[in-house]
Amino acid sequence: MSSVTGRKKLLSQSADSAANPAAAVASPSRRQLLGAGLAAGAGAALSGLAARPAAAAGDPVITEIQDWNRYLGDGVDARPYGMPSPYEEQVVRRNVPWLTADPVSSINFTPLHELDGIITPNGLCFERHHAGIAEVDPAKHRLMIEGLVDKPLVFTMEDIKRFPRENRAYFLECAANSGMEWRGAQLNGCQFTHGMVHCVVYTGVRLRYLLEEAGVKTNGKWLLAEGADASAMTRSIPMEKALDDCMVAFKMNGEALRPEQGYPLRLVVPGWEGNMWVKWLRRLEVGDMAWHQREETSKYTDLLADGKARRFTWVMDVKSVITSPSPQAPITHGRGPLVISGLAWSGSGTIKRVDVTTDGGRNWTTARIDGPSLPKALHRFYLDIDWDGSELLLQSRAIDENGVVQPTKDELRLARGENSIYHNNGIQTWYVQANGTVENVEVS
Ligand SMILES: Nc1nc2c(c(=O)[nH]1)N[C@H]1C(S)=C(S)[C@@H](COP(=O)(O)O)O[C@H]1N2
Numbered sequence: 516m517s518s519v520t521g522r523k524k525l526l527s528q529s530a531d532s533a534a535n536p537a538a539a540v541a542s543p544s545r546r547q548l549l550g551a552g553l554a555a556g557a558g559a560a561l562s563g564l565a566a567r568p569a570a571a572a573g574d575p576v577i578t579e580i581q582d583w584n585r586y587l588g589d590g591v592d593a594r595p596y597g598m599p600s601p602y603e604e605q606v607v608r609r610n611v612p613w614l615t616a617d618p619v620s621s622i623n624f625t626p627l628h629e630l631d632g633i634i635t636p637n638g639l640c641f642e643r644h645h646a647g648i649a650e651v652d653p654a655k656h657r658l659m660i661e662g663l664v665d666k667p668l669v670f671t672m673e674d675i676k677r678f679p680r681e682n683r684a685y686f687l688e689c690a691a692n693s694g695m696e697w698r699g700a701q702l703n704g705c706q707f708t709h710g711m712v713h714c715v716v717y718t719g720v721r722l723r724y725l726l727e728e729a730g731v732k733t734n735g736k737w738l739l740a741e742g743a744d745a746s747a748m749t750r751s752i753p754m755e756k757a758l759d760d761c762m763v764a765f766k767m768n769g770e771a772l773r774p775e776q777g778y779p780l781r782l783v784v785p786g787w788e789g790n791m792w793v794k795w796l797r798r799l800e801v802g803d804m805a806w807h808q809r810e811e812t813s814k815y816t817d818l819l820a821d822g823k824a825r826r827f828t829w830v831m832d833v834k835s836v837i838t839s840p841s842p843q844a845p846i847t848h849g850r851g852p853l854v855i856s857g858l859a860w861s862g863s864g865t866i867k868r869v870d871v872t873t874d875g876g877r878n879w880t881t882a883r884i885d886g887p888s889l890p891k892a893l894h895r896f897y898l899d900i901d902w903d904g905s906e907l908l909l910q911s912r913a914i915d916e917n918g919v920v921q922p923t924k925d926e927l928r929l930a931r932g933e934n935s936i937y938h939n940n941g942i943q944t945w946y947v948q949a950n951g952t953v954e955n956v957e958v959s
């Protein structure tokens with residue numbers, strides 16, 4: 516087995532508080548739950564097979580009538596906008612307080628370890644704001660197109676909803692995702708190491724239609740997109756991308772965008788780093804090459820070991836992570852059947868294959884991708900194993916449709932040094948102990 520280097524203990528506090536959130540769920544009937552615990556123990560002893568479901572004689576959760584079976588429930592007018600069960604209250608976005616000076620210009624993380632499939636529920640999509648959440652009145656929202664166009668235009672939301680629409684599932688990943696892990700294993704949970712990603716189905720209009728309506732001049736090579744929030748955040752996008760698959764979206768997963776995600780209108784830049792997906796989109800300015808050089812609006816660069824920087828690194832690289840088991844989702848059921856599950860994605864298209872190792876990279880098995888395989892969207896994979904209760908070093912390795920293979924962290928450091936923050940797509944290792952607890956480690 517490869518050697519394990521312990522993670523730095525910087526986040527043990529906040530990660531631990533999230534590690535076993537099930538314990539924090541209030542139980543409606545303490546007496547019933549205590550009884551159930553005793554009976555389950557007896558049942559296990561009788562069957563002698565802790566991992567197999569066994570009929571437990573006298574189990575009160577079977578023999579006693581439960582509250583939900585005895586009393587009438589809420590009527591159909593009690594929950595006009597439905598919320599998850601109170602037993603799921605630990606499934607929330609979380610932030611890392613020491614990461615930024617102020618929550619107004621900060622980030623929180625998607626609870627990937629609690630989710631399944633490929634779609635992120637709207638209320639759980641990670642948030643990144645430079646000046647907090649703008650609460651925009653859609654009736655007062657306008658999108659202006661100006662600069663090197665034949666005809667400057669201003670659209671209302673109603674105008675935009677009269678263009679032909681399309682529905683597309685795309686992941687959005689912040690370029691800083693996994694950025695805290697460059698110098699070694701640090702944050703204890705995939706929510707914190709990989710949770711700056713979400714994937715929803717957008718409904719919107721091709722950006723190309725709006726630009727064609729305004730008529731982009733032949734020297735219009737760049738597009739500056741601006742948000743209506745207090746930071747008036749701007750990013751520039753090359754015209755080829757703008758005319759390719761970019762959208763202006765007003766719906767996510769069928770309902771209006773959430774304010775956190777840019778209500779009423781956001782830019783969708785498929786496969787490219789999250790910073791370009793301007794929220795509360797209010798202005799698009801078309802410029803030429805010289806204008807772009809003058810404005811210097813491509814902010815994100817990756818500092819290399821020799822002091823040089825990589826620029827224009829927009830496409831998100833092929834990447835994957837095992838979401839369960841993981842530090843916040845330990846194995847609680849003992850040896851026997853174990854579902855290993857995770858996510859894979861690539862900004863260049865679909866995922867062709869995901870391999871999983873349980874021994875730190877010596878042997879790899881091809882995982883099963885289940886659910887839709889859509890370009891520039893999250894993919895869900897599973898490996899169903901029979902766990903013998905011994906220690907594991909779990910890793911996943913994604914390969915995209917172009918045959919690009921996710922690198923190890925050592926390979927990445929060799930190429931890019933350790934000064935980077937952005938674009939860390941290295942292979943993640945989880946160390947599973949015999950008691951089922953899981954830790955973020957690195958193997959070499
Ligand atoms: N107007 C505006 N757009 C913005 C931002 C912002 O602060 N203001 N943050 C950007 C960054 S850095 C990222 S990673 C994504 C995050 O999108 P999300 O909050 O929907 O997850 O939005 C981008 N668009």
Ligand SMILES: [Mo]
Pocket residue numbers: 643689690691789790
């Ligand atoms: Mo970002």
